[in-house]
Amino acid sequence: MASRSRVSLALRRARISSIPCSRPIRPLSQFRWQSTASTEDSEGVAKGTTGSSKTIKFTSETYPDIKRDPKFAEITEDHVKFFKKLLGKESAIIDGVTKDATDDIEPFNGDWMRKYRGHTKLVLKPGSTEEVSKVLKYCNDNMLAVVPQGGNSGLVGGSVPVFDEIVVNMSRMNQIRSFDEVSGALVVDAGVILEVADGFLQEKNHIFPLDLGAKGSCHIGGNVATNAGGLRLLRYGSLHGNVLGIEAVLPDGTIMDDLGQLRKNNTGYDLKQLFIGGEGTLGIITGVSIMCPQRSNAINVAFFGLESYEKVQLAFREAKGQLSEILSAFELMDAQSQDLVQKVTGNKRPLESEHPFYCLIETSGSNSEHDNEKLEKFLEDVMEKEIVSDGVVAQGQTQVKELWGWREGIPECLGHWGGVYKYDLSIPINELYALVEETREKIHNSGLLGDTDDHPVVDVVGYGHMGDSNLHLNVAVRTYDKRVEKALEPFVYEWIAKRDGSISAEHGLGLAKKNYIGYSRSDTMIKLMKQIKNLYDPNGIMNPYKYI
Template sequence: MSSRSRISLALRRARIAQPIRPQHLRPLSQIRWQSTASTEDSEGVAKGTTGTSKIVKFTSETYPEIKRDSRFAEITEEHVKHFKELLGKDSAVIDGVTKDATDDIEPFNGDWMRKYRGHTKLVLKPGSTEEVSKVLKYCNDNMLAVVPQGGNSGLVGGSVPVFDEIVINMSRMNQIRSFDEVSGTLVVDAGCILEVADGYLGERGHIFPLDLGAKGSCHIGGNVATNAGGLRLLRYGSLHGNVLGLEAVLPDGTIVDDLSKLRKNNTGYDLKQLFIGAEGTIGIITGVSIICPQRSNAINVAFFGLESYEKVQEAFKEAKGQLSEILSAFELMDSFSQDLVHNVTKNKRPLESEYPFYCLIETSGSNSEHDNEKLEKFLEYVMEKEIVLDGVVAQDETQVKALWGWREGIPECLGHWGGVYKYDLSIPINELYDLVEDTRKKITDAGLIGEDEARPVVGVVGYGHMGDSNLHLNVAVKRYDKKVEKELEPFVYEWVAKRNGSISAEHGLGLAKKNYIGYSRSGTMVALMKQIKNLYDPNGIMNPYKYI
């Protein structure tokens, strides 16, 4: 047996015992809120700044410097009556104004990380674009502030109210409108859940060009409003390229009817692009038209251990060169992230030994023989050159899911101890991991990391979409703590700004980063953005206190 085939065999040995299923976000209804009397200690629930309390502080308490804008009207019974008449059915209005509906409303007030919590007393669920238009026009005429809300799976507090803004929840607009199999053009309601659309496409030989951990609960409208990046961007590009058309409603009720199904359409300013990544600050997206690629017959996933970040870069360069058109993901995970996943899930690790870095590579193509040959050649090369120290290749669908679980499971596992400070950054690839090391050192030097209860930090981990130069720096904590925050900010933002990176690669600004945009954008750019905001939302009712 030649040395080449031995390496290959070793790589193909299946070592995965207990597949983890990628955990999607739990539906909001399953998350317990402070208003319930339960004493159960749910996993992944932040314990608030008070340490052991399960109470999530109001955003208005956490950030007392944010004041309610007095230009906005308070919601009255008359307003509620109007909305009830407008939306017809009872289920479309959750009314905490004329009666006590705290339990029903709380899930719409808080985010899934339990970091933000608003005071809204009214949730509206319009069932059509026309209803969205009428609701917004009324709000605009009456100076009622609103928060557009999709699956509420955001990480920056963008989709929940700060004060008493009305939540406009899009979950009732959840239909697939049309799909054309020849062109691959899908048209959906904004409230259609990503996984539902992807499943629908799967039955028709296509995939959605975006994939992310929250796919089981996030809405496509929300994905577009936040310009979500995710796992498939490396292969299929950004939503700015894939979204062919949008339907949206401006605060004054104007319906932006830009729902083109054409791949090419050069007839005037591409206004829909402004709504992609606007985080609901200039209008509400109600419909999306998007080009969807064909589903690949052959999917391969490999998982490696590497000795240094330098080797990770080498592996990435080789993967780009050798796997080229079939490379569909190149994900980075450091040992700290994998240790935490292991601690929480107790699953058997994919590799026998432990390494400082791990990578997950996915290929997808039309011919499994060709893809296997390319992948095997690549694996032999990186093993022989000692770029990679060990690796496994998934042998079936279950193992594919199991390997992905070690990557996709990170965000949920990190929440196990209480809370997570999450930073989503674009950094030039050669310096990308330096930030994790510098941050870990800073937190360690400050004496904030340790097992004893007095030290808030559990771990400082780095992972992310290497292929897009996109690092997720996460600091897992037992509780949210101002001392930790002070070490992290503005340190992280200054570090990124110095390298011309982005302080928000794919998660958006929301409330979390409103004050930090200056680290990634010049004053001129911010002024130009404010001009756009004022143009479309002169009353400022759309998702106030956030974004820019």
């Protein structure tokens, strides 16, 4: 059993002087395509890469099997004329049909990961629900395909066109409509940026029940359309529970006015749920009403090292039991991920000793003293039981950010060598890490992993939202390589399917996962989903070539 003095030593306050990968927040202004572009993912970081948009391959070239559906009309000057008259303002339309507007349009054609690039020549920015309704009705009547677009920060290519689909960008619908300080119900336009809403709520001592790395650019409408998970799910639950109402426009122009602010309303089918995670394939979300909890006064963060995945599971159970209502995050990072972060940043590690696993836990509550006491008691307990080997607790906001940096910095640092194969998976918690070990072994045995440049793979790492059974399996590579891809797929998907896991826990399907849904859903479920798609969008104009 660990001695008391060792416990005390381990519970020393963190003294981290340098700031590891801190969490960058993109400025709120509209993203413009740059020659040194910045990519971002919803797990939390922006990374610098080089090269202009010209170097991104068109999706139509990367996926030659996907053919433009000839049922869709080509955009004509007459169509553009209609939209210009409808939307009125110069700023509401980017017209690459009647003139050359390539540079202005490119940011709307390409995604943040620089993996997907479409051929659209028309971007519409409606300013009201009525305008969205008229746009969609016209597109539906004229068989014009449409891609709804929020902050364009997704990871699966869901928010950019594949061919010449019209982009309907929601950035001009960016008003906070109302907030009820007693009930906590917030009503916003779909184009309100997550960080703007959270900042507004902070002033009212409330919190948006969702947080993710792309908060500086992602739209709430997009968050809802993709059923974003993020960092606060463990505490506040999913959007299926928090969203109170949705206003959406269906392909035929019908405005679905389900924007209630009531916590309880048992009058008929809860249709709005289909739009949460519907990824813009049934219609366009124009407004969202959401329940926002009281903001916690006290935030504590602890970071600790553990000797095995079995101990990680034990620590999670103890944290759930002892920290219960104040536990707001339980994040897992393996040694490999922390080694790479250290290599890239050169920062001093939070713990002096090294361990196969690290966990970050966050508590948030209304009473700082109580929370400190609970957290320290928990840490003492797990140290005494030798579940946890070493740990630190952050003192002050700066150290909180520093410790989070070791978790949130992972995706950024992994990209350092050239590229990353990313999988976002739900796995029964007892087997969660086994996939990382098996994948690493497989890649190692294939001779693809090594320290030198003739090996494409730098390392196979695992991290993620342990509290939600959500693993991010990442393979950091020096270069994208068909041999690596072949070693990974369908291996990873088959592994997941055998365990009834999900091949997309929080990123969605988009274009990237469309073909793999069968690993997580039965034929019956897929058939039932297609029924719904056909019911709402019989012409198939909404976000074609993607999703189911």
